[in-house]
Amino acid sequence: MSGKRSLIRSGTTVDQMVRAIGDRIVTGYLRPGEKLDEASLAARFDVSRTPVREALGQLSAMGLVERRPNRGAIVAVVTQEHLASMFESMAELEAICARFSAERMTSSERRGLEIEHQASARMVQLGAEEDYEYFNTEFHSRLYRGAHNTHIHDLTVMTRSRLAPFRRAQFMLPGRLAKSWQEHDLIVTAIMRGDSVAAGKAARDHVSIVSEASAVFATDDRKPIRRDVA
């Protein structure tokens, strides 16, 4: 390789590219529909086209990019319908995680969830959206891990990343923070009681509400597609 690939994490070059490009898609820095030019990406990250190509292939297998033979790759475009199907799936997956968590979390996991959840209440009072988002992510991760099922965990995390670009703006909605916390509270309470049915239902409702909030932004996001690569 010619230069140094600074500031990116370790692993093989291909792995780094998968993460680098994947992050930019998930965080919305690369917009759905945006063209992913192999040469430009290679130049941008100072590697040859080969690892870029492999990375695009893997991202395509993950559903983050779309590849038309001989016609290049673009950031995956999701239709309203597919978006809805992903949110619905997400609700079901979270419901499963919550249900299993209520049944299977160890007492230390339960304690951790409760503590973290209470800590996040402070972020709500402060209206610290950025910080709350951190706690929110952590909260859901705990739920996924608490299900003690690696495959469900993987499916859920995967679906969540694909939805990420459409969920980011949700906390801009006024009062969303407090509402989210209350919904989390329902889930936590049910899990602490070991009430799997209630936990599942609360988690499903939680996602459904997020879904509705996000749908607004999904439609709005349709307009701007162009932007410099990476």
Next chain:
Amino acid sequence: MSGKRSLIRSGTTVDQMVRAIGDRIVTGYLRPGEKLDEASLAARFDVSRTPVREALGQLSAMGLVERRPNRGAIVAVVTQEHLASMFESMAELEAICARFSAERMTSSERRGLEIEHQASARMVQLGAEEDYEYFNTEFHSRLYRGAHNTHIHDLTVMTRSRLAPFRRAQFMLPGRLAKSWQEHDLIVTAIMRGDSVAAGKAARDHVSIVSEASAVFATDDRKPIRRDVA
């Protein structure tokens, strides 16, 4: 490219390789743990190493192969624990599909399911395992499609392929055919009634039973790993 890559389906070479290698893994022709040598695979399919590498990358992203940097790729080895988690996930996913199917299938989809299901009864009488397996696959596919949720459909199909190597031998168990049919019957009946709760439960139970049957073979499969590539 040097020669002709006969009898494989169309698409780019990489796609063909993904399917070719993926099929061999899913059908159990390549066993978990088996080493996937890039050069050998390239020679076997008469292509260069590049498309093989890309294919392995994608299969790795799908979870069908494992890749250790600089140490080559092997067919993904699943632990008993992970296998159990996949079966459990499968049960939940099928339950969701059945539940949604009960609520959403069009009348023509319901009719199709019923007809196909009745047709498969004949295979049971004849003890035609191969043929029944075809109907079985078709039955489940109808369930996944009937959910009218593309993402759940994708997740389910994906999970099902990863489980395929462990499910193949199940119908060898005596009386399994008839039992499977009866379980299908419960699902169909519930769907025809539009009883989503019953459909979900029946589907979950169905997978659980298959899971138990397969677990036996999973452990037995542990011994032989070596076999000629492709």
Next chain:
DNA sequence: AAAGCAAAAAGTGCATGCAATTGCCTGTGC
């Protein structure tokens, strides 16, 4: 001026080559 066509430009797909890493094998010291 619009439509059609052809040639060029751009970009993807694959093959090949070389550097780098790993695992094995041999040889030496204890």
Next chain:
DNA sequence: GCACAGGCAATTGCATGCACTTTTTGCTTT
């Protein structure tokens, strides 16, 4: 006889080059 170091063969990882496909551009024709 065993452990470890060094070197060698095998294999992976990446870069580069060329062929083929698609898209664009500029000209011709109506």
